[in-house]
Amino acid sequence: MARTDDSTGEVSTSIEGAAGERIRLDSVTKHFDDLIAVDEISLEVEPGELLVLLGPSGCGKTTTLRMIAGLETVTDGSIRIGSEDVTQTLPQNRDISMVFQSYALYPHKTVRGNLAFPLGKTDLTTEEKEQKIEEVAEMLEITDLLEKDPDQLSGGQRQRVAVGRTIIREPRVFLLDEPLSNLDAELRVQTRAQLHSLQRRLGTTTVYVTHDQEEALSIADRVVIMNDGRIEQVGTPEEVYTEPDNEFVAEFLGEPSINFLDVGEGGLFGGEVSLGEIGIDVPRETARIGVRPEDAFVAGKQPSDGRFTDPVTFELDVIEPLGHTYEATLERNGRRFALQSPDLEGEPGDPVEIQFDAETILAFDGDGRRL
Amino acid sequence: MILKLITSATEALGGLSRRFRRQSIEAPLWERALFYLTLGVVGFVSVFPFYYMGVTSLVPESWLYSRVPQAIPALADLTLENYEALFGAESVPFVQYFLNSLFIGTVSAALGLAFSIFGAYSFARLEYPGRWVFSRGVLVNYMFAGILLVIPIFQIIVWAKLVNTRLGIIVTHFIFVIPLGLYLLGNYFRSVPREIEEAGLMDGYSRLEVIVRITLPMSKPAIVATYMYAFLLSWNEYLYASVILRDQSLYTLPIGIEQLQYAFQNVWGDVMAASVVTTIPVLLIFLYLQKYLVEGLSFGNMD
Numbered sequence: 001m002a003r004t005d006d007s008t009g010e011v012s013t014s015i016e017g018a019a020g021e022r023i024r025l026d027s028v029t030k031h032f033d034d035l036i037a038v039d040e041i042s043l044e045v046e047p048g049e050l051l052v053l054l055g056p057s058g059c060g061k062t063t064t065l066r067m068i069a070g071l072e073t074v075t076d077g078s079i080r081i082g083s084e085d086v087t088q089t090l091p092q093n094r095d096i097s098m099v100f101q102s103y104a105l106y107p108h109k110t111v112r113g114n115l116a117f118p119l120g121k122t123d124l125t126t127e128e129k130e131q132k133i134e135e136v137a138e139m140l141e142i143t144d145l146l147e148k149d150p151d152q153l154s155g156g157q158r159q160r161v162a163v164g165r166t167i168i169r170e171p172r173v174f175l176l177d178e179p180l181s182n183l184d185a186e187l188r189v190q191t192r193a194q195l196h197s198l199q200r201r202l203g204t205t206t207v208y209v210t211h212d213q214e215e216a217l218s219i220a221d222r223v224v225i226m227n228d229g230r231i232e233q234v235g236t237p238e239e240v241y242t243e244p245d246n247e248f249v250a251e252f253l254g255e256p257s258i259n260f261l262d263v264g265e266g267g268l269f270g271g272e273v274s275l276g277e278i279g280i281d282v283p284r285e286t287a288r289i290g291v292r293p294e295d296a297f298v299a300g301k302q303p304s305d306g307r308f309t310d311p312v313t314f315e316l317d318v319i320e321p322l323g324h325t326y327e328a329t330l331e332r333n334g335r336r337f338a339l340q341s342p343d344l345e346g347e348p349g350d351p352v353e354i355q356f357d358a359e360t361i362l363a364f365d366g367d368g369r370r371l
Numbered sequence: 372m373i374l375k376l377i378t379s380a381t382e383a384l385g386g387l388s389r390r391f392r393r394q395s396i397e398a399p400l401w402e403r404a405l406f407y408l409t410l411g412v413v414g415f416v417s418v419f420p421f422y423y424m425g426v427t428s429l430v431p432e433s434w435l436y437s438r439v440p441q442a443i444p445a446l447a448d449l450t451l452e453n454y455e456a457l458f459g460a461e462s463v464p465f466v467q468y469f470l471n472s473l474f475i476g477t478v479s480a481a482l483g484l485a486f487s488i489f490g491a492y493s494f495a496r497l498e499y500p501g502r503w504v505f506s507r508g509v510l511v512n513y514m515f516a517g518i519l520l521v522i523p524i525f526q527i528i529v530w531a532k533l534v535n536t537r538l539g540i541i542v543t544h545f546i547f548v549i550p551l552g553l554y555l556l557g558n559y560f561r562s563v564p565r566e567i568e569e570a571g572l573m574d575g576y577s578r579l580e581v582i583v584r585i586t587l588p589m590s591k592p593a594i595v596a597t598y599m600y601a602f603l604l605s606w607n608e609y610l611y612a613s614v615i616l617r618d619q620s621l622y623t624l625p626i627g628i629e630q631l632q633y634a635f636q637n638v639w640g641d642v643m644a645a646s647v648v649t650t651i652p653v654l655l656i657f658l659y660l661q662k663y664l665v666e667g668l669s670f671g672n673m674d
Binding site for chain 2: 091
């Protein structure tokens with residue numbers, strides 16, 4: 001029931017979202033003929049959490065989401081929502097709702113018809129349904145669009161209708177499959193923030209699939225990084241970025257990508273510079289070290305606190321101004337190094353002295369695991 | 372035939388509007404002249420038989436056999452006597468033929484459509500062994516000329532004891548609707564995005580409910596086209612009706628019109644009057660539903 005509080009004029013709505021339910025995937029596997037799309041994934045989504053599945057295309061993230069939805073059968077393993085095992089439950093009986101990448105609005109129904117459709121299976125009275133439609137429309141600022149057809153709407157408006165259709169039934173779980181990928185860049189950032197606050201407010205357990213790392217890190221409570229049908233790492237956005245479990249995660253996150261430097265013959269750059277020489281202290285099994293482009297500084301311009309390596313001289317190859325900072329590719333002995341720094345200056349070919357932040361250097365062993 | 376006419380006319384119209392948009396830029400005069408000339412010839416060839424059918428039905432027999440053939444009758448020559456004779460003749464239950472055709476067409480088209488909807492949906496969406504064989508095999512049926520199958524089908528009808536019944540002819544027409552129905556609807560269903568159906572499942576509806584409430588409304592053009600095709604096939608079908616039906620009271624219009632030859636003396640005016648009466652309802656339905664029809668047919672890539 002929406003009531004209008006006379007003193008403030010604020011409308012409080014009945015759309016509250018179901019109390020969060022826990023989702024548990026236990027050794028879930030999916031085969032498409034010979035292809036293993038998802039390989040024994042075990043995962044828990046905490047009640048009320050916004051969990052993002054992130055990974056390159058073909059990594060199995062969408063298949064995982066579709067198995068939670070019930071749109072793909074599970075080859076092996078089990079899926080539980082709350083205390084209920086839903087592995088064999090038909091999608092229409094799982095009490096889950098989903099935003100599709102294409103939005104999948106019903107083209108033959110108006111916006112109102114689209115919002116009303118999920119309510120058709122609830123036992124609400126006609127007035128209650130009308131009320132809910134009005135509330136959701138108000139919440140998503142699409143009240144003016146209620147009588148329009150989907151093909152009359154812009155991309156952003158369609159997206160909001162799709163979200164409205166998802167939340168109106170107050171299901172146990174929201175699933176979102178690349179919900180922002182069809183929007184232009186500016187709208188994507190804005191909509192991302194709105195989605196985030198909406199999810200906070202409703203407190204409904206949400207699984208969100210994207211291949212866009214920036215989107216994932218900005219919106220997630222926890223991120224699951226997937227590759228090749230397997231989970232590489234699960235953690236908060238800070239954890240997966242600063243403490244990646246392996247080289248894949250380290251490389252996948254961050255734009256430009258992290259720099260890997262081979263520790264050959266006990267030194268960097270083909271053994272030319274020894275680790276000790278510039279003050280890098282890593283375990284003996286280290287095969288490669290990783291340095292993020294923003295963790296290297298032009299010599300003399302590093303922050304006053306912290307521990308930094310001794311300068312290494314590179315040759316400037318490409319420099320691109322981004323306004324607030326510069327992105328550059330440096331070279332030494334044929335090895336490239338990406339750098340992001342506001343203090344860069346010079347022309348291609350000029351020498352640049354670089355110091356690494358010793359605290360943030362990541363060390364990996366020969367199998368790509370972080371030490 | 373009418374189907375062809377309408378599709379060719381709409382194609383011509385499409386070509387026309389394309390030409391118009393382009394004319395100010397490039398189409399030279401002679402090209403446009405050639406275009407209209409071609410259009411005129413095609414139009415004349417398509418429409419003249421209908422025109423002459425209409426004229427013949429409205430003039431006395433004597434006018435037809437006048438020494439100098441005329442294309443346009445004088446107003447004074449026009450008469451409804453052919454129609455009066457057609458509906459007045461006791462020996463010819465023309466209204467009965469009309470109702471028979473209407474009934475058989477409506478029912479066989481409805482059955483054919485219902486069957487095609489579920490069959491085509493299964494071809495388009497469901498996975499099962501042998502699907503490929505079924506979905507292609509059904510088109511093979513379409514490659515046989517109707518007359519090749521007369522004897523086997525008649526034997527089946529005899530075996531099923533359906534000779535000289537409405538059901539017998541309904542079943543036969545139904546069989547002939549299915550290949551095209553499956554093909555047309557199957558292609559259309561494939562064009563409905565899977566995600567939209569999945570959204571319906573996620574919104575709490577069963578597969579069957581999703582078909583009825585989402586897939587079918589979205590496929591209205593193909594459904595209308597299939598129904599029209601099926602109805603028309605039955606409405607115009609002569610061969611099987613003449614083989615299966617014996618009693619005059621069961622005759623459909625095509626056989627009925629043929630029978631007029633034996634019932635009337637000066638037969639052409641009456642036959643043409645009957646043809647006009649047969650054609651008009653079909654034309655009316657077509658004009659009313661043509662936007663769906665064109666969309667549905669052009670989608671199934673059917674010429």
